[in-house]
Amino acid sequence: MSLIPFNPFVSKLRSTSVLLAASVALMGTASANSIDQNASKGLLSLSAAQLFSQGDYGFDRDTDMHATVFRLAYRERLWGASLSIPFLDITGPAAVIFEDEETGEEFVEEIEENRSGFGDAVASIDYKIWNHRRRGQQLRSVLAIKLPTGEEEKRLSTGETDYSIFCN
Numbered sequence: 001m002s003l004i005p006f007n008p009f010v011s012k013l014r015s016t017s018v019l020l021a022a023s024v025a026l027m028g029t030a031s032a033n034s035i036d037q038n039a040s041k042g043l044l045s046l047s048a049a050q051l052f053s054q055g056d057y058g059f060d061r062d063t064d065m066h067a068t069v070f071r072l073a074y075r076e077r078l079w080g081a082s083l084s085i086p087f088l089d090i091t092g093p094a095a096v097i098f099e100d101e102e103t104g105e106e107f108v109e110e111i112e113e114n115r116s117g118f119g120d121a122v123a124s125i126d127y128k129i130w131n132h133r134r135r136g137q138q139l140r141s142v143l144a145i146k147l148p149t150g151e152e153e154k155r156l157s158t159g160e161t162d163y164s165i166f167c168n
Contacts, residue, residue: 041076041077042074042075042076043074043075043076044072044073044074045071045072045073045074045075046070046071046072046073047070047071047073048068048069048070048071049068049069049071050066050067050068051065051066051067051068051069052064052065052066052067053065057093058095059092059093059095059110060093061092061093062092063090063091063092063093063094064090064091064092065088065089065090066088066089066090067086067087067088067089067119068086068087069084069085069086069087070084070085070086070087071083071084071085077128078127078128079125079126079127079128080125080126081123081124081125081126082123082124083121083122083123084121084122084124085118085119085121085149086118086119086120087116087117087118087119088115088116088117088118088119088150088156089115089116090113090114090115090116090156091114092112092113092114093110093111093112093113094110094111094112094113094155095108095109095110095111096108096109096111113155115154115155115156116154116156117150117151117154117156118149118150118151118156119149119150119156119157120146120147120148120149120150120156120157120158121146121147121149121150122144122145122146122147123144123145123147124142124143124144124145125142125143126140126141126142126143127140127141128140129141129167139167139168140167140168141165141166141167142164142165142166142167142168143163143164143165144163144164144165144166145161145162145163145164146158146161146162146163146164147161148160148161
């Protein structure tokens with residue numbers, strides 16, 4: 001039998017105080033660099049965000065998900081690029097699909113699972129295609145690529161590279 005993740009986000013994320021302290025220190029360093037970079041053409045920034053989600057996701061019990069997302073970004077007037085890397089802490093029930101290799105029949109089973117570690121990184125580049133300065137409106141085209149950098153064994157990664165093209 002092979003173990004295939006049913007939903008990689010069906011569990012809980014808990015961030016540690018070490019990550020928060022590191023993110024605050026890095027943001028201070030990035031702010032100083034941003035001031036230096038601002039004197040030239042572009043702006044370099046480093047940020048961290050704390051995300052939390054809780055729900056039953058179809059199970060009898062709740063799953064808690066905590067994420068600390070670190071983001072390095074560079075922006076010029078017309079274009080920008082960024083790299084985001086999440087640290088995930090997931091606690092709660094999860095679903096896995098067991099596949100019988102002989103018959104090909106699939107079985108879904110609920111398991112209790114706690115896991116933490118780095119998830120998949122997302123690299124993106126965008127270009128401003130329209131700007132209305134008086135109204136503060138703009139339209140950007142974006143290419144984003146999710147890279148399988150997370151630990152697939154812990155089910156913190158899909159193990160696949162995904163691409164997205166969109167406007168915002």
